[in-house]
Amino acid sequence: MNKIAVVGAGISGLSIASYLEKHQLDYHIYERRKKDDLTGHGFLLPKEGIEYLSQIVDPSELFKQGNFLKKYIRYSHKGKILAEKDLQDVFVISRSSLIHILARNIPPEKITYEETVTPCATQKGKLKKQDGTYLDSDLTIVSDGSKSRIRRETFKDETMKTVQENEIVNIIHCKDIAARLESNFMKYHHEDGGLTFGILKLSEDTVLWYSQLDNQKYKISEKSSVESLRNYMFDIFDDWDPMVSSIVKGSNYENVHLWRVYELETLNPFYKDNIVFIGDAAHPLIPFTSQGVTSALKDSYTLTQYLTSEENMTDAFRKYEAERKPEIEIHIRNGRILLDQFLKPLDQQTENILPISYK
Numbered sequence: 315m316n317k318i319a320v321v322g323a324g325i326s327g328l329s330i331a332s333y334l335e336k337h338q339l340d341y342h343i344y345e346r347r348k349k350d351d352l353t354g355h356g357f358l359l360p361k362e363g364i365e366y367l368s369q370i371v372d373p374s375e376l377f378k379q380g381n382f383l384k385k386y387i388r389y390s391h392k393g394k395i396l397a398e399k400d401l402q403d404v405f406v407i408s409r410s411s412l413i414h415i416l417a418r419n420i421p422p423e424k425i426t427y428e429e430t431v432t433p434c435a436t437q438k439g440k441l442k443k444q445d446g447t448y449l450d451s452d453l454t455i456v457s458d459g460s461k462s463r464i465r466r467e468t469f470k471d472e473t474m475k476t477v478q479e480n481e482i483v484n485i486i487h488c489k490d491i492a493a494r495l496e497s498n499f500m501k502y503h504h505e506d507g508g509l510t511f512g513i514l515k516l517s518e519d520t521v522l523w524y525s526q527l528d529n530q531k532y533k534i535s536e537k538s539s540v541e542s543l544r545n546y547m548f549d550i551f552d553d554w555d556p557m558v559s560s561i562v563k564g565s566n567y568e569n570v571h572l573w574r575v576y577e578l579e580t581l582n583p584f585y586k587d588n589i590v591f592i593g594d595a596a597h598p599l600i601p602f603t604s605q606g607v608t609s610a611l612k613d614s615y616t617l618t619q620y621l622t623s624e625e626n627m628t629d630a631f632r633k634y635e636a637e638r639k640p641e642i643e644i645h646i647r648n649g650r651i652l653l654d655q656f657l658k659p660l661d662q663q664t665e666n667i668l669p670i671s672y673k
């Protein structure tokens with residue numbers, strides 16, 4: 315196998331590079347961000363995700379950095395318990411910790427940070443670096459995220475649309491709240507639908523909270539400042555159960571972030587010529603599925619298997635797509651069902667619904 319370029323060092327880029335490293339294949343990663351700029355919040359990982367991760371990272375290191383959740387408790391916004399479900403092997407970890415652990419697999423000379431790779435306007439199918447030179451790879455693995463510029467240039471007629479949901483996410487440091495949460499995943503739902511508040515413990519002193527909002531009912535400017543997001547949260551959650559309103563009021567907002575959610579109307583092919591897409595770049599998944607990371611890990615595993623077993627690149631790409639696409643389509647369908655449920659008033663939602671898509 316000749317030289318492979320990997321574009322993007324998120325979970326999918328770093329995980330495929332970890333597999334390529336294991337197989338001693340020749341690769342180089344190009345990443346737009348600075349090395350230590352590890353923004354982001356956290357991920358839920360179902361059992362399958364943990365199993366795939368355990369192939370490329372030391373599980374004991376992994377488990378030190380996150381938390382296993384024991385129970386999902388679904389509440390009304392006034393604090394009435396609506397349903398409870400025991401969880402098995404559902405792990406939560408911050409994005410920065412997971413990126414940090416995966417990046418340890420990559421020798422420093424095999425990754426270039428602060429390098430944005432773009433499609434070349436004049437030479438179809440060519441990718442170039444910031445200095446204007448082309449990527450000198452025989453095969454390029456594109457893992458540059460849900461809004462992938464390379465994908466949009468490659469499949470010009472794709473229809474990317476915004477989903478009727480925004481998320482406001484925050485990570486706070488607070489031992490008291492972490493202790494109160496124990497290992498429960500608590501999620502509060504407004505009775506009119508379209509508004510939730512979820513809380514999870516990431517570690518003994520770190521808590522992740524997030525709010526999902528129907529963006530037709532709850533309009534927030536994309537350019538909202540930290541201050542205006544904070545005021546927005548204060549306003550909306552003021553009369554919720556004290557567990558929620560006290561967290562909203564007592565939080566530090568320096569890590570707060572507003573997420574716009576996107577999806578593709580229809581999936582594109584996962585490859586073209588010598589370029590193959592993995593993770594969110596191939597298939598943005600809405601957060602309701604909790605399958606973004608696990609799918610990225612499975613893409614990386616599957617693609618590497620075929621790259622190492624097939625005679626030629628096109629056969630490897632074809633088999634990778636044939637194996638991964640049907641499962642992704644299930645998660646997309648499940649995600650749309652979960653979104654539809656979320657938008658409905660509480661009394662019309664299916665009881666005991668767990669915010670994870672299973673195939």
Ligand SMILES: Cc1cc2nc3c(=O)[nH]c(=O)nc-3n(C[C@H](O)[C@H](O)[C@H](O)COP(=O)(O)OP(=O)(O)OC[C@H]3O[C@@H](n4cnc5c(N)ncnc54)[C@H](O)[C@@H]3O)c2cc1C
Pocket residue numbers: 321322323324325326327344345346347353354355356357409429430431432457458459460463483592593594595601606607610
């Ligand atoms: C900054 C950030 C924060 C996130 N935070 C959360 C979160 O809190 N919770 C959650 O559930 N999901 C989050 N996500 C999404 C989540 O990481 C992904 O859904 C999932 O991990 C699959 O990851 P991925 O590697 O396919 O894509 P991504 O995680 O989006 O990674 C793409 C990588 O490619 C790099 N990149 C983009 N364009 C270029 C380019 N042209 N050239 C070179 N490099 C490029 C980006 O800097 C990024 O590191 C976040 C994504 C990002 C980029």
